[in-house]
Amino acid sequence: MSRRVHFMNWSRTTALSVAAIVCLTMAGDACAELIPTPNFSDHDIPSTRVVEAPSVVWNAVDVGVLLVALSLASYFALVVRSRKYLLWLSVASLLWFGFWRRGCVCPIGATQNVTLATFDGTYVVPISVVAFFVLPLIFTVFFGRTFCASVCPLGAVQELVSVRNVRVPRWLDQALSVIPYVYLGLAVTLAATGTAFVICRYDPFVGFFRLSGNASMMIYGGSLLVVGFFVGRPYCRYLCPYGALLRLTSRVSQWHLRIPPTACIQCRLCEDACPYGAIEEPTESPSVEQLQRERKRLVVLLFMTPFIVGLFAWAATGWRGTLAGWHFDIRLAEALKQEDLGLATEPNTATEAFRGSRRSPEQLYEAAATHRDRFAIAASLLGAYIGLVLWGKVILLTLRRGRQEYTPNKSHCVSCGRCFQHCPVELVRIGLIDNVEQMTHETHEVAT
């Protein structure tokens, strides 16, 4: 105590630097000898004031809103068949989940929480987050991607700006639509290893929802919106990892939206209606010989699958360094080693802080080594998965099936309802025209 009192009386200009030197030259623990908090005659020592956190009830409310929105979206898309209602609902979802709840939590990001919880028993995943992940998938298995139609705030933003309809060439569309699966694999790998939540880090629109964000985020989101002006829903079609899951689920959906309310009359009026390239035209059903040939080809392709997958798994072992580079402990261990070897050029707050902590470098190196081993396995698994995705795409492209109608492609259709009003059968249903010929005649006259 006396040392402190003396110290207080020293010359003012040197006091601070001396304090620094005294404390820094003594090993950390010596500094634990603190200046006691005084007892005042008539002044109570206040308590730190902290502000209460928003109630967890909001989480339950969110799940409720999600359920209602999903039900309404499915009802509007499949029963009412109203583009207008779907659009208003998406505006409402955008306001609620986007601007009011500021973009968190969303099913796309929840994929990572659920993954991490699966692989790391110590990680706590709130039950509401699990609900956000599972509910849209369950709705999709029955009604198609009605979640994308008007519940997802990211989808809603893009839906609202999608005003021009530039057709993406089929081959390019097919190639780009593989990206979401790869992105999903990467995000799951990084989440499972406790490395990062990349989906959240590269969420394009969350900056808009919060009306703040760093420049690169805003540029990324802004350019996606500009692209989305001409090419419908670029994030949904070529990036969204949850969309990849929804596509798989929607493929087997029970009551997916149809373009005509009853039988398709093949007037071709809806052919170009979908800005998302999801409408497929009728095709001849293959002949018996064709079918036999295709079946043989399918057997060959299926037989090749394990080899392709194995090849990718093997090739992917090279990625483990890149993947591991995302992990904090591994980066820190590397920086520490560099410094010890005298190769480091810049001072590093992380290593500085680490040297001041109680963890020993040996502990860190050991942890880093364990993580590296894990990444070796993770990289191969990711490679195998990507191989499977690519090969699966190839197989699907070679399969042909006969279609009698203009149908939305169940995996790519987001149930937005834009095509409805292009269909004369639908227009008759809602009473806008008396019979289909009123529309089909016109086009035939133009055609001839």
Added chain:
Amino acid sequence: MSSVPTDYPIASNREQQLQERRKFLQNGLRISGVLAAGTFGGFLAGRRGKAEATRWQIDPDKCVGCNNCATQCVLAESAVKCLQCFDMCGYCDVCTGYFSMNYLSLDTAAESQMCPTGAIARQFIEEKAGQRFFEYTIDESLCIGCGKCVKGCALMNGSLYLQVMHDRCVNCNECAIAVSCPTQAFDRLPANRPYRVKQSVYPLIQQKAAIPERDDARQLLREVSPP
């Protein structure tokens, strides 16, 4: 209906068979999918005991006040602010958190202060045995969470610390500061006790909360997770 093409292929027998088979396959997939989702949800809910909502917090014992908190938050004005833990403060006259290294005089002139925004208020409390004591209080609306005062105070008692303020934080799924924190000081706390204090302070708050008239201490204790 003359102009409507009627020659589109009618589903043949074989086609029907194929469709039946496809339907059967899809039904199977759908049922197994829902079952899988159910099992998976059940598995995660099986850990329900700890499946409560969480909030981001800084462990003040780990934080080194590196300035990332001011710049990396997704909000333009960071959700992280400085807090004064009065129970740890020495009420020093020469506060190493308040005064900048090259201060001119022990007064409240802006150029003497460490804080770039003048968020710390210095108030004289008492003079005892020739020693003058001052209370330092943070004005949260001015603080930008730069950590300069935290670093300064760490040279003495370390009563100033940075913390995520829950009235501002939007609880990002991945906290952008946590990603860049060089000491990995961020973690998630249960949302019903969403604040963390320095380990050594927790017992002090407990003691104070036992005093009948200290409602403020009891209120704080309710918000703080035990170390």
